[in-house]
Amino acid sequence: MPVIHFQDFITGNTIIETSCFIASMLCLAWDKNIIWRVFPIYLLAMCFTELYGIFLRKSHHNNQWPYNFLILFDAIFINLVFAKLFKYHFKSSRLALVGFAALLIVYLLEVQNHGFALIFNTRNDLLNNITNNVMSVIFTLYALIYFYMLLKDERYINLKYSADFWWVAGVLFFYFGSVIIKLFRGLSHSELPYQIITVLIWIIYSCWIYSFICRRWLTKILDS
Amino acid sequence: MANKDIGQLELVASLIFILAPVFIVVYIFIYNNRKKRHILEKQQMQLTFESELIKTQMEIREQTMQTIGADLHDNIGQLLSLTSLTLNSVKLEDAGKAQQKIDAALDLTMRSIKEMRLLGKLLQGEQLIGLGLSEAIRHEINWIEKSGQYAINYDVEGEQPAQNNPDKDLILFRILQEVFNNIIKHSKAKEISIKLAYSELGVRLQVIDNGEGFDVTNLPDDQKGMGLLNIQKRAEIVGGRFFIQSQPGEGTCIDIFIPYP
Numbered sequence: 001m002p003v004i005h006f007q008d009f010i011t012g013n014t015i016i017e018t019s020c021f022i023a024s025m026l027c028l029a030w031d032k033n034i035i036w037r038v039f040p041i042y043l044l045a046m047c048f049t050e051l052y053g054i055f056l057r058k059s060h061h062n063n064q065w066p067y068n069f070l071i072l073f074d075a076i077f078i079n080l081v082f083a084k085l086f087k088y089h090f091k092s093s094r095l096a097l098v099g100f101a102a103l104l105i106v107y108l109l110e111v112q113n114h115g116f117a118l119i120f121n122t123r124n125d126l127l128n129n130i131t132n133n134v135m136s137v138i139f140t141l142y143a144l145i146y147f148y149m150l151l152k153d154e155r156y157i158n159l160k161y162s163a164d165f166w167w168v169a170g171v172l173f174f175y176f177g178s179v180i181i182k183l184f185r186g187l188s189h190s191e192l193p194y195q196i197i198t199v200l201i202w203i204i205y206s207c208w209i210y211s212f213i214c215r216r217w218l219t220k221i222l223d224s
Numbered sequence: 225m226a227n228k229d230i231g232q233l234e235l236v237a238s239l240i241f242i243l244a245p246v247f248i249v250v251y252i253f254i255y256n257n258r259k260k261r262h263i264l265e266k267q268q269m270q271l272t273f274e275s276e277l278i279k280t281q282m283e284i285r286e287q288t289m290q291t292i293g294a295d296l297h298d299n300i301g302q303l304l305s306l307t308s309l310t311l312n313s314v315k316l317e318d319a320g321k322a323q324q325k326i327d328a329a330l331d332l333t334m335r336s337i338k339e340m341r342l343l344g345k346l347l348q349g350e351q352l353i354g355l356g357l358s359e360a361i362r363h364e365i366n367w368i369e370k371s372g373q374y375a376i377n378y379d380v381e382g383e384q385p386a387q388n389n390p391d392k393d394l395i396l397f398r399i400l401q402e403v404f405n406n407i408i409k410h411s412k413a414k415e416i417s418i419k420l421a422y423s424e425l426g427v428r429l430q431v432i433d434n435g436e437g438f439d440v441t442n443l444p445d446d447q448k449g450m451g452l453l454n455i456q457k458r459a460e461i462v463g464g465r466f467f468i469q470s471q472p473g474e475g476t477c478i479d480i481f482i483p484y485p
Contacts, residue, residue, distance in 0.1 A: 147252055156260050159253060172245045180237040188230045196238045203242075 004058045009051055012198045017047050020205040020212075027216035035084045036215060042077045045070065071131055075103040078171065082142045085164050089149040099138045107131045133182050136175045143172035163215035170207025174200045276461050277391055280398040287401055291367070292343055300339045307332040342370065356384055357393040357427070358420055361400060365418070368404060375415045382422035389485040392462050396429055396482060399458055402451040403431050403478055411435025411476060426464070426483040437470045455480070 021043040028036045049070045056063035079100045086092030110130055146168045150157070159165045177200045181193045310329040314322045345363060353360045358380045365376050400418075407413050413435030421428045443452075452468065455478075459466040464482035 144248075147248060150252060151255055154259075156256070156263050159256050165252075169245070169249050172248070173242065176245050177238065177242040180234060180241050184230065184234045184237075188234055190231045192231050192234060196235070200242070 002059055004055065008058050009054055011054065013201050014047070014050055014054070016202050016205040017043070017050055020209050021047050023209040023212045027212035031215065033084070035081055038077070039212070042073070045073055071135070072107065075100060075107070075131075075135060078139060078142075079103075081167070082139075082146070085146055085168065086142075086149070089153065095145075099142065103131060103135055103138060106134045129182070129185065133179075136179050136182060139171055139175040140179075143168050143175070147172075161214050163211045166207050166211035166214060170204040170211065173207065174204035177203070273391075273461055276458065277394065280395055280458070284394070284398055284401065287405075295339065295343055300336050300343070303332050303336040303339065307336065342367070353390060353393050353397055356388060357396055358384060360393070360397050361418065361420060364397075364400065364404065368408075368416075374413070377415070377417045379417075379419045380421075381419065384422055385485050387485050392427075392482055392484060395458050395462055396427065396480070399455050399480060400429065400431070402455050406451060407431075407433050407435060407476075411437075413475065422484070426481055428482075429480045430477065432475065432477045434475045437472050437474045437476050439472055440468055440470050 021040060024040040024043050028039050031037050049066045052066050053063040056066070079096045082099075083092045083096035086095060146164075150159075150165070157165070178197060181196055184193065307329045310325050310332065314325045314329075316322055345366075362378065365378050368374055369376055407416060411433050413433035415434045417430075417432045419428075419430040421430075456466045459480050459482065462482050464480060467479040468476065469479075470476040
């Protein structure tokens with residue numbers, strides 16, 4: 001059994017993810033909207049997955065399966081948040097439902113191709129590649145639709161302090177920016193994809209932390 | 225392809241895919257700032273419009289008061305003085321003459337009452353705009369015709385829209401008052417022709433007089449305050465256009481078009 005040290009868990013990804021979780025706890029735990037209130041739970045799941053992934057890697061096990069499991073949680077939660085954001089501009093439930101159904105179908109097709117080992121077998125090294133790619137496309141589209149609605153809206157919103165805007169900006173940076181990494185997966189054997197993903201993770205969670213701060217304080221100052 | 229080439233390609237493509245959202249976010253910020261400026265400009269325009277509307281209402285009221293003051297002094301005051309003089313000169317010993325003077329005093333009193341009724345209608349002028357622009361213009365014309373110095377021809381073309389715009393009516397009515405002021409003060413005209421035409425696009429007011437006219441392109445400094453700039457400014461504030469055609473000795477034609485309602 002290999003020895004795992006505490007500092008093994010301190011990586012670029014875990015630092016920013018844990019910071020984002022703490023920020024969500026401080027800013028959103030008492031939010032009046034249930035979707036924002038669920039954020040700490042979602043981010044806690046994210047942190048656990050990341051830490052457990054490190055643990056599995058350090059103990060020489062394959063660590064893809066927790067991420068394969070988390071992807072479902074991602075799909076549900078981000079769809080819900082977008083459905084809430086679209087609600088200000090148009091009837092969003094149908095669009096969010098279509099997006100989620102598409103993701104679920106692709107996910108189930110992948111499960112059918114690889115068997116349930118994809119999720120439950122700790123020795124598999126398969127990742128939901130197609131689901132990840134489709135998710136990137138759908139969430140990028142959602143973010144662009146949101147920005148288009150924002151441009152079309154005649155009302156003025158101070159974007160500098162808009163929690164919704166910064167949350168969507170983070171999603172767009174991460175899911176659009178990681179398209180290339182996902183397409184090139186398996187072709188390159190360098191550390192570069194991991195470094196780019198780390199940069200993107202820092203961008204998305206920094207945007208989200210600022211979004212939570214806006215949600216907790218700045219938006220209220222503007223409202224008053 | 226070598227591993228190094230793939231890595232370089234991956235890096236360049238990823239940079240492009242990270243920079244694209246940066247441009248989108250920057251563009252949205254720039255567009256949003258423009259939206260803010262546009263909203264502020266619209267609010268400013270609305271404030272200007274409202275202040276101009278209040279100014280217009282005040283001017284109409286002032287003009288009405290001036291007309292009433294002048295009429296009380298020149299017409300009703302004179303008639304009542306004459307009535308008083310006539311009644312004072314009545315000698316009851318001479319019944320025949322006394323009857324004549326009393327009849328004359330009665331006639332003067334009736335004329336005073338008629339004048340008072342006309343004044344009353346003038347006082348209602350502002351409310352008349354609520355009934356429609358053409359009705360308010362008719363009352364204004366009746367008042368000017370009373371002086372007996374002008375032959376006025378008034379035509380209304382087209383149907384007034386079912387839903388009128390009292391703000392635009394008020395501004396157009398005030399423009400007409402300004403035009404009448406100019407005609408009375410400067411033109412020495414005898415005939416005035418007024419046409420109010422409603423169409424799907426808007427309302428057009430045309431006033432033609434046969435007065436002295438003037439050189440529009442070369443207006444002397446002392447005549448620049450004739451209210452022409454005011455008329456132009458008011459027409460533009462409601463999105464309208466103002467044209468003037470005049471030559472010395474050939475009268476003046478003023479044409480105003482305003483989108484309506």
